[in-house]
Amino acid sequence: MAIQDGGLSLTQQRQRAAFWFLAPMLAALFFVAAWPLMRTIWFSLTDTTLSDLYGGEFIGFDNYLSVRVLESGRWIWRGTLVDPAWWNAVWNTVRFAFISVFFETILGLIVALVLNAEFRGRGFVRAAILIPWAIPTIVSARMWSWMLNDQFGIINDILLGLGLIDQKIAWTASTETAMTAVLIVDIWKTTPFMALLILAGLQMVPRDIYEAAKLDGVNPVKVFFKITLPLIRPALAVAIIFRMLDALRIFDLVYVLTPNSAATKTMSVISRENMIDFDKFAYGAAQSTLLFAIIAIFVSLYIWLGKVDLSGEGQK
């Protein structure tokens, strides 16, 4: 490039402009993300309480794990890592994340395949599946808790009518069914999102591949597993990781649909409860730091093992 301006080449000039364009955004992100995250981690190493945010003292890793040896020789372990309530929440979260994402992927794939076919009323179906996605989570939680109501709920009515159950189920209150209730609502709400992401992948597959397969008389099921699935694998991988991350941090649905139920309490719910409701601010901060660590490890592993190109840079 021959254009020179004040001794700076065009490239340098553009890079300088880029810096000033990026600076405000990076400053904002530092302010609302990096700084609060560092403070959370710091709080987790102190004994800070909600009422006295600045009165905490550094106590090392005691919120995570500490041991005290009594005179009798007994060892007393304390901290989140030996807290059964925390491990219960970890188990709930992991179980929820895997089951919900599994069903959302399968159902999303089915819905996407339907939407990828050409038929009359396709636009209407696509509009219809956007509705669960558009409804705020809190609203869907309340709508479903009404539908799942033990006495007056329509779900029990339908199931009784079909003869599938012989007595009314307290879906959200009973410990056996609370997780199922949460899963039903989450799958209902997020399958559309999954379907749309997969559909975008499906539409990238050239139509003539299908036509060639059809001419060769290949079985449609075989076409799906041998052609479609490998081709949409990148789209599927990205969709699954986005959903997984969302599922691992779930808070609102559980908080509203099954309040105070140990059967569904997730890591986010238990951290906030300790932090805000139980005045164990630092203890809750330690739990949320652990959740952050778990998610960070999960993302790194997934990107590393799956060779997923999330930045989209590699395609250009």
Added chain:
Amino acid sequence: MTAQKLLSTVGFYTLVVVIVVFSIFPFYYAIVTSFSTGTELFQVNYWPNSFSLANYEAVLGGRNFVRSIWNSVFIATLTVGFALFLAVTASYALARVRFRGRGLLLMMILAVSMFPQIAVLAGLFELVRFLGIFNTPWAMILSYTIFTLPFTVWVLTTFMRDLPVEIEEAAIVDGATPWIIITKVFMPLLWPALVTTGLLAFIGAWNEFLFALTFTSSETTRTVPVAIALLSGASQQEIPWGPIMAASVIVTVPLIILVLIFQRKIVAGLTAGGVKG
């Protein structure tokens, strides 16, 4: 052959009907419930058999719910405006200028959008208290930036990457600075993308619950999701299902209308980014 074809067509349309019914039924049922009152609420009705506006009057008559709607509109609008303002210039730099560490920066921005919000809750709580904005809309406007900003930057970057390079080259030859290129050349082309991203960010801010629940302490500062989540009756046992459904319908209908109007653009916005396999 034809019998088989007929069977598969019937099977296909059955599947379509099942998908549609599953998607729509819960919202339909909320609408039916919102128009029933008294004892009707306590018998299961599959079809609307009454039309009473009493629940709507109860919800809108209580001053605080209308207040919550205004809070949500105010917070979501400002959050989106703020995010778009910062994102347009930033995504220009990320999409059109080559510099070292660009890929890393993009990954970092994506990482922030995947943050579990609970991980910053303690730190943000301190920040909100420190700035003296606890229990004000500004607490939400500040904290929502953590998910609206990375998202808008990300989507706008993918949109901008696809703009033809010739337009920009022509502008550079004419001596346009990067700022002129953004405001005069790219902005007119970016409007559709801005509308889509803005709408998606708006929905995100409108639906947010964790921060809104934690950073508000009085009924007058609540946002819509918090108001609906905490709507309760005279006693703990008595959940006012009628008014809750009415409130749900009120806040959901505008969203559904917006989503249906912009559905093509929304699908494009949602799938922008990594999904382009």
